Amino acid sequence: MKYKTTADIEPLKEMLGQEKAIEAMEFGLKIDDVGYNLYISGETGTGRTSYVLKKLKEYTKDKVNQKDWCYVYNFEEAREPIALDFEIGKGKLFKRDMEKFIDDLYIELQRAFESEEFEVEKNKILDEYEIKKEIYIKKMKAYGDERGFKLKNTKYGMVFVPKDEETDTTSEEFVKLKREMENITIKVISKIKELEIVAKENLLELEEEIGVYIIKPHIEYLIEEYGENYKVKKYLAHLSDDLLENMYIFYLDEEELKNINEKEYLMKYKVNLFIDNVSNSNVDKAPVVIELNPTYLNLFGKAEYESVNGTIKTDFTKLVPGAFHKANGGYLVLYVDQILRNPHCWDTIKICLQTKKIKIETLTGLKPEAIPIDVKIILIGSQYLYNMLYMYDEEFNKYFKVMVDFDSEMDKDNDNEMGVAKFISSYCNNNNLKHFTYDAVQVVLKYSSRLVESNKKLSTRFNKISELLIESNLFAKIRNSEFVDDIDVKKAIHEKWNRVNKIEKKIDGMYESNQLLISVDKEKVGVINGLSVLNMGEYSFGRPVVITVTTSPGNKGIINIEREAKLSGKIHDKGVLILSGYLLENFSKEKPVSITSNICFEQSYSGVDGDSASGAELYALLSSLSEIPLKQNIAVTGSINQKGDVQVVGGVTQKVEGFYSICKQKGLNGKQGVILPKYNLENLILRDEVQESIDKGEFHIYPITRIEEAMEILTNKSFSEIYDKIIKRLNKFYEISR
DSSP states (O other), X not given: OOOSBGGGSOOOOSOSSOHHHHHHHHHHHHOOOTTBOEEEEOOTTSSHHHHHHHHHHHHHTXXXXXXXXXXXXXXXXXTSOEEEEESTTXXXXXXXXXXXXXXHHHHHHHHHHTSHHXXXXXXXXXXXXXXXXXXXXXXXXXXXXXXXXXXXXXXXXXXXXXXXXXOOTTSHHHHHHHHHHXXXXXXXXXXXXXXXXXXXXXXXXXXXXXXXXXXXXXXXXXHHHHXXXXXXXXXXXXXXXXXXXXXXXXXXXXXXXXXXXXXXXXXXGOEEEEEOTTTXXXXXXXXXXXXXXXXXXXXXXXXXXXXXXXXXXXXXXXXXXXHHHHTTTSEEEEEHHHHHHSTTHHHHHHHHHHHTEEOOOOSSSOXXXXXXXXXXXXXXXXXXXXXXXXXXXXXHHHHBOEEEEOOSEXXXXXXXXXXXXXXXXXXXXXXXXXOBBHHHXXXXXXXXXXXXXXXXXXXXXXHHHHXXXXXXXXXXXXXXXSSBOHHHHHHHHHHHHHHHOHHHHHHHHHHHTTSSOOOXXXXXXXXXXXXXXXXXXXXXXXXXXXXXXXXXXXXXXXXXXXXXXXXXXXXHXXXXXXXXXXXXXXXXXXXXXXXXXXXXXXXXXXXXXXXXXXXXXXXXXXXXXXXXXXXXXXXEOOEEOTTSBEEOOSOHHHHHHHHHHHHHHHOOOSOOEEEEEGGGGGGOOOOHHHHHHHHXXXXXXXXXXXXXXXXXXXXSSOHHHHHHHHHHHXXXXXXXXX
């Protein structure tokens, strides 16, 4: 479909190039089982997180089974707060009604105990007590008076003393009478104490009757509103009993309140609204929580503390929910690399999935009741971390059975090319950018293919495409153009590279000043221009590296100088060993190969790895053995196997462009070029300048499948001629070695 600009086409609505991931995601979300949590794999920038959140929003509408949660005081065991669950929205109402209830008690109880009716009833009880008490005292006085004693109040209580001060208190009769009077006093005082106890009990009954009258309707209302939950009903029953027992707190005067900690005492009547779905906007949909900082406390909740006289204290009102609590009944999205950085988090996640409960751990001995959880976890991470967890954690596959793998590339076909154009259209609309012309889109498509190093593929790392769109839009603005054209996109790409190519330019300067030696014309024996790629984070570039080989009679075989200097990686070591295998396969059928050969990457000081230079090393080795010179105007990349096949390698685009850059610097002569594996041609996506030079015949690409082809290109001789010279020289080496 040809279009003038992206403004003419429909914006992209669906995920592009991730059909398998979409199917896996749908599958995982439809299964409601504790083991079917999801692991989202893929490179950053493929849109995996955005798609996950978008898809979860669709599923949350059909899954609304979360609850409000409150922590309340446990009247049976103070250090074990109780967790109460409510329907959505009722948790907030319960907290509000409880606060109103306690506030109303202050007013209603004080009003009741200050009322005239209460005073009348109270006075009745007290008057009755005083009357009966007075009767006992009068009888006791009369009894004493008849016997010559009078009743006297002392600091020790009531006692009988003789009326006549001259009475002989030592006589046996007086002592006997005195003892009798003391017994009477004890009995009367005991009776008065009984009257006092009855009076107090009657007062308490009166107060309790009033308390029940005031408290009971409130409790009955709360039970009617929230008592469908047995635990709530049980809590309210314990609350009622405690209030009746301690309601005096509500009508103490200021002086009396000084003797108790009113704030701490009344704390037990508070409600900690732990999870409030209304405030979290989760009324008509399941919660979706993405925790970017998954520390232990952020995931599993905590208790806040305060210092009181140097002592750390906490209580159930200071319990704070974690991401697991907030996502209960819905979905929890976590980045696996962040989880693994935080101690104990991964193991605790598995425990929660196993027990289907989450418990808050505190430092003060407070043991809040565990809350049941129903959470589907979505882990986002790399393929590497998935493999590590799968391999080393036997429980991982038990709980994360669904792998959703986001691909970093997609086929380059008409549908996907149009999909990228639609993405550009939607991105421009959503971010108020200028729309792109058809030619500009084609440059973006080429850039997308370059990101994945294949002209048959397109990148699905749309964050990189988005960066290019934003930067291209800037250059279109500078030109004061209505639309973004191809020159703006090319300018953006060039400037992006130009911002990060400092090292590349410095290396170019070293070639120009001959600090790095290289020849891009003439011929040399045992010398070849290999190609390497240097990675500078986001930016990578290719540059040639001179490989030299020397050979002589001996029995040491092929010596890898880089390895001897401990600058060679394992893969490069393997590549050098393959050279020995090739020599044995092709040149030792009649006689052993008796050589000592040294292979070196000249002016390389930072280490070598990879096998993409094994082809170049072999060609230089064969040149040294045959004493036939190699063309220096042709650079080589490609790995080999022991049978002489040339295998694909990475970074061919950067390698070709790197050698082209040096040739251009030294002077293009129309004969320079690069030998590369034939099957790497689809990975070759060159800058316009390089491609144009190839099209004009100024620079050349030589695709090959066998080493014989490469040797013939590098020497202009048939491989049979080269082979014969190598055999003759090896025979000579053999004779010398004997």
